[in-house]
Amino acid sequence: xxxxxxxxxxxxxxSLFIFIVxxxxxxxQFWITPVPLKIPIAPTxxxxxGAIFKMIREVTLFESLFRSNKWIWLFGFLFxxxxxxxxxxxxxxxxxxxxxxxxxLIQPFKYAAFAMIIGLAGLLARRIxxxxxxxxxxPSDYLMLLMLIVIGVSGAIMTFTSNHTDVMMVKAFAxxxxxxxxxxxxxEINFLLHLFLVLVLLAIFPISKLLHVPGxxxxxxxxxxxxxxxxxxxxSWALKQEKENTVKLEQTIGxxx
Amino acid sequence: xxxxxxxxxxxxxxxxxxxxxxxxMKGEGPFKAVDEFQKPLGFPGGKVDNWKEVAIEKxxxxxxxxxxxxxxxxSCVKCGACxxxxxxxxxxxxxxxxxxxxxxxFRSVYRRYFTFAGKHFPKLVGAKDLDDEMVDDWYNYxxxxxxxxxxxxxxxxxxxxxEISMAAREVLDTIGxxxxxxxxxxxxxxxxxxxxxxxxxxxRDTLLDLEEEVEEDFGAPVKFPLDIKGSEILLITPSADFxxxxxxxxxxxxxxxxxxxxxxxxxxxxxxxxxxxxxxxGSYDIMRKAALRIRKAALDxxxxxxxxxxCGHAWRVxxxxxxxxxxxxxGAQSGDEYAxxxxxxLDDRYPQPxxxxxxxxxxxxxxxLNFDKSENDERTVTFHDSCNVARATNMGGIEGGQFILxxxxxxxxxxxxVDMERSTIKEATFCCGxxxxxxxxxxxxxxxxxxxxxxxxxxxxxxxxxxxxxxxxCAICKSQFSKVLPxxxxxPYMIVSVHQLVSAAIILDKPQEAIQMSESxxxxxxxxxxxxxxxx
Numbered sequence: 001x002x003x004x005x006x007x008x009x010x011x012x013x014x015s016l017f018i019f020i021v022x023x024x025x026x027x028x029q030f031w032i033t034p035v036p037l038k039i040p041i042a043p044t045x046x047x048x049x050g051a052i053f054k055m056i057r058e059v060t061l062f063e064s065l066f067r068s069n070k071w072i073w074l075f076g077f078l079f080x081x082x083x084x085x086x087x088x089x090x091x092x093x094x095x096x097x098x099x100x101x102x103x104x105l106i107q108p109f110k111y112a113a114f115a116m117i118i119g120l121a122g123l124l125a126r127r128i129x130x131x132x133x134x135x136x137x138x139p140s141d142y143l144m145l146l147m148l149i150v151i152g153v154s155g156a157i158m159t160f161t162s163n164h165t166d167v168m169m170v171k172a173f174a175x176x177x178x179x180x181x182x183x184x185x186x187x188e189i190n191f192l193l194h195l196f197l198v199l200v201l202l203a204i205f206p207i208s209k210l211l212h213v214p215g216x217x218x219x220x221x222x223x224x225x226x227x228x229x230x231x232x233x234x235x236s237w238a239l240k241q242e243k244e245n246t247v248k249l250e251q252t253i254g255x256x257x
Numbered sequence: 258x259x260x261x262x263x264x265x266x267x268x269x270x271x272x273x274x275x276x277x278x279x280x281x282m283k284g285e286g287p288f289k290a291v292d293e294f295q296k297p298l299g300f301p302g303g304k305v306d307n308w309k310e311v312a313i314e315k316x317x318x319x320x321x322x323x324x325x326x327x328x329x330x331x332s333c334v335k336c337g338a339c340x341x342x343x344x345x346x347x348x349x350x351x352x353x354x355x356x357x358x359x360x361x362x363f364r365s366v367y368r369r370y371f372t373f374a375g376k377h378f379p380k381l382v383g384a385k386d387l388d389d390e391m392v393d394d395w396y397n398y399x400x401x402x403x404x405x406x407x408x409x410x411x412x413x414x415x416x417x418x419x420e421i422s423m424a425a426r427e428v429l430d431t432i433g434x435x436x437x438x439x440x441x442x443x444x445x446x447x448x449x450x451x452x453x454x455x456x457x458x459x460x461r462d463t464l465l466d467l468e469e470e471v472e473e474d475f476g477a478p479v480k481f482p483l484d485i486k487g488s489e490i491l492l493i494t495p496s497a498d499f500x501x502x503x504x505x506x507x508x509x510x511x512x513x514x515x516x517x518x519x520x521x522x523x524x525x526x527x528x529x530x531x532x533x534x535x536x537x538x539g540s541y542d543i544m545r546k547a548a549l550r551i552r553k554a555a556l557d558x559x560x561x562x563x564x565x566x567x568c569g570h571a572w573r574v575x576x577x578x579x580x581x582x583x584x585x586x587x588g589a590q591s592g593d594e595y596a597x598x599x600x601x602x603l604d605d606r607y608p609q610p611x612x613x614x615x616x617x618x619x620x621x622x623x624x625x626l627n628f629d630k631s632e633n634d635e636r637t638v639t640f641h642d643s644c645n646v647a648r649a650t651n652m653g654g655i656e657g658g659q660f661i662l663x664x665x666x667x668x669x670x671x672x673x674x675v676d677m678e679r680s681t682i683k684e685a686t687f688c689c690g691x692x693x694x695x696x697x698x699x700x701x702x703x704x705x706x707x708x709x710x711x712x713x714x715x716x717x718x719x720x721x722x723x724x725x726x727x728x729x730x731c732a733i734c735k736s737q738f739s740k741v742l743p744x745x746x747x748x749p750y751m752i753v754s755v756h757q758l759v760s761a762a763i764i765l766d767k768p769q770e771a772i773q774m775s776e777s778x779x780x781x782x783x784x785x786x787x788x789x790x791x792x793x
Contacts, residue, residue: 026331029327030324030327030328033320033321033322033323033324033327033328034322034323034324035323035324035325036322036323036541036581037541037577037578037581038577038578038581039325039417039420039577039649040649041406041409041410041415041417041648041649042410042647042648042649042659042683042684043656043657043684044651044656045656046651046654046655046656050656058413058415062413064338064410064411064412064413064415065336065338065411065413067410067411068338068339068342068411068412068413069337069338069341069411072336072337072338076336076413123336126337127337130337131276131277132274132277132337132340132341132352132355133335133336133337133340135277135352135355135358136335136337136340136355136357136358136361137335138335138381138382138383139380139381139382139383140374140381140382140383141334141335141383143381204374207372207373207374208374208382209331209332209333209334209335211331211332212331212332212333212334212414215328215331215332215414216332216413216414216415218324218328219325219328219329219332219414219415219416220324220325220328220415221325221409221415221416221417222414222415226651228576228577228578228580228581228586229576229580229586229587229608229609229610230586230587230588231580231587231588232580232581232584232586232587232588232589232590232593232596233580233581234581235322237322238541238581241542242595
């Protein structure tokens, strides 16, 4: 194996390790942090089913964002939906051996790259040109978009221009990572850049705003059922305080019962 | 301190998103609470020496106790969807009043001390040190948030600035920087029983005077009972209802509805306050402390129903938090002795707690109240959805019931009703500008500027539909509107309680002898019907 292949193979496992461990820890933190009060936000679902459908609508359609701002919704939706289709199409590289027939059907998903790039460009333009959004942006907010744009554009160049990379070699490399049968990877600059940034993205996932991906599912305002009167909701620490009757009552005025 | 000069915003035809004017609302914030008001709540009476360490430690504590805080601090992508949603931003154009920028005052410090990226690359990710300037900004700008949650409705992740603002205020209290208005009031509520500091004899006198006045005006012996053990209903209402216009006309309205229904009810001198400012300062323990007074009153007075008067955040605390805090509610688990002690006493055929609007609406639905709607004919009414009711509670157990029920009650007693523009009502309602502990004269500038979006929508219906009455079901909204309406050239008396409208139209024809007799017979069947209505 060439040195560059060894480096990228190592980077892949390192990034993946950081991603899995980092996300695992973060999700665990979200999971174990109590929710002391019922704080669903209107329009509130009154049943568990309603809450699940609300979450599904938020995750798939970005319902609140649509209500909020049509431009951000449009660009955000193009990007996320495009990314989803492109990711599905990328599975072909990671599955060893012959592909199931279904992959012929999703071949056109490659065009989703354009939706993704247009969406990202729109979001970047808003970040630069809308003063309100410029005001709230840190350098990392621009960098994140730029990184995704470079990933998208480098991928699109390989797919849609004559700068094709050796797809069979990519497949051998990528599926080799999965089954621990390591091989050399193509060394065109487009491909290396594309892969490198994807690995960086993977590694910074647990320490950046990309945490919105697990975050949305844990958002109490979105996932709670509005049934506070019908069912007593109480957190572990509040129950403990209640049992011990030590709601710091001695520090506060007025008598407890 | 001399009041700062400022311009009262003009009311535009359409709300435009203002150009950013950085630092236009920078300032020292509201008056700070001195030792006398801080100590009783368990807070230090001035900025403590090691405030920075204490603040960071408290932040860590809060984010480990509130999933909302942890998730919201991590999940914001700075998409900008919320930037034009805050009434204080629209009215003041200060960029730090954009919800995300307000949160970022807190988030940037969180990043600096609690995240890998912020510890090692602060400039890159916008992480900031907690210094004097930052704490000053916290105190100033987290007291320019009414915790109305409008931004949360529009956030793709439901990020709720109110949660962040409550957390920030709790940190501020912990390092000795409390707000005078809230903490002084909490002291009164937790010792005397209400925010006004009205002791039992004064309250009793007030209610007796009111009974005389009402009998004189309306010719019916409507009672306003206090501390009557064994009453069916305990009414918990904001203490503003006891003395000030337009609030007291609402209280008269509740009394007339109870009278006409023939139900026995009582107020409590121990728990004579619906408001719970513990929520505003973000303290679970203090909020619970205030809620426990209601629990104690309900147990002592042996009531079977707990009802809440017209108050916005009180209804949020009651509807969403009482069951958690004090067990006023239903559905406690079998091992939960604490909650069951109360819940076994409360009548499970009724929603517990119940809003006065739910109660009146239910009576109207069952044809138990008769109205002469023409009494309100000189009025063309619009309804202001109070933020806490609209975005954090429900009524009637039906989806959107908190929007439907008050409107239906108004329409049952008034012939002329119109809504304000759709994007300014219901879940998207604009705050009155005085909620969340901001209803104090030292915050008058932000209160007036923040009222602009609501005033603009009101101006539209005044011009186009001839609206001359603004009805609300929140004591803070009513007080705030009384103050700010004239600043925008409206009649300050156009703000009324919904139950003031009910009071004007209700026909008091209940023969008093019949009340005692019918009470025991109809009680049970009424209760069953009410329960059915609730579960549908």
